[in-house]
Amino acid sequence: MMVGQQKRRQWKRLLSLLLVGFSTTLAVILSLVGLTACSTSTVSGDRVELTLVSFAVTRAAYKEIIPQFAAQWQQEHGQTVVINQSYGGSGSQTRAVIDGLDADVVALALALDVEKLEQSGLIQPGWEQELPNGAIAHTSVAALVPRTGNPKNITNWADLAKADVSVITANPKTSGGARWNFLALWGSVAQAAGTDATALDYTTKVFQNAPVLPRDARESTDVFFKQAQGDVLINYENEVILARLNGQDLPYVVPDINISIENPVAVIDRNVDRHGTRAVAEAFVQYLFTPEAQREFAKVGFRPIEPTVTAEFAEQYPPIQTLFTVQDLGGWDTVQAKFFADGALFDQIQATIGRG
DSSP states (O other), X not given: OHHHHHHHHHHHHHHHHHHHHHHHHHHHHHHHHHHHHHOSSOEETTEEEEEEEEEGGGHHHHHHHHHHHHHHHHHHHSOEEEEEEEXXXXXXXXXXXXXXXXXXXXXXXXXXXXXXXXXXXXXXXXXXXXXXXXXXXXXXXXXXXXXXXXXXXXXXXXXXXXXXXXXXXXXXXXXXXXHHHHHHHHHHHHTTTXXXXXXXXXXXXXXXXXXXXXXXXXXXXXXXHTSOXXXXXXEEHHHHHHHHHXXXXXXXXXXXXXXXXXXXXXXXXXXXXXXXXXXXHHHHHXXXXXHHHHHHHHHTTOBOOSHHHHHHTTTTXXXXXXXXXXXXXXXXXXXXXXXXXXXXXXXXXXXXXXXX
């Protein structure tokens, strides 16, 4: 009996030691993981490391731009630049940065997302004055993608309100990109000598023709192509051009009344000061406005803002007859309050068509 008790005590002691050892090892591992996670952006003598957080469809451009900038910085400063990259939906990327994704530079789909970073204290006010063109690095416009052969003869915005046309667009309450779609629809009437009443009537008819409202632009594309729903997809010119470069010969229409979809870039002030990376981060965002970088944006579907590159790609990006901006609609603060806040016009439209 005594022997059995001694053996049990020995086993308990051994198990206790094993658990202590496991806990110590686990603590060390977690500590190392934490250090690695916090060290995404560093400066060490002849090497500097940044983190760029961007929206998904810019990846192809930055794949070319980043090596060019790194080579220039190396030549001028004798320092190796490594730029870590994160791509995803603009809204989700914005939330991730606010929640702790350690970005030095952001490139987002709309200024409203950068303003959220400013409101969180990560970016100082006046960020849009620190770069050329109000910090808008490139633009796009809305495009209509019909089915092959265009059986419903979609040629302009008005066609989307026809009773027999099914429209696929994302939900502007959950997708920043879908807000561009909504504003393009609204502005196609309001900016063509219409009134708020006629714009509301038209936009309501279009959303009545939308069988579903996917959460974001990527889901909208899947609904249209993979699930074969809808007669027409509201997309962006840059996405259609990029798809064509990747071998998908999509038909599309660019309406001659259109919105300038403006994509801003900014330095995350709080992070670059903490990392000691401000100099190279600011140089990188400035580089995005050079002809070399603008040319890479233009190659993959974005409308350049640098005049010489705009002229170079004039055939690919014909001018829009009536091109309006968010500022023409009152600016993002006004737009958010008027259209997208709780109880605002989009919610009213949803209630009218029975989705509220």
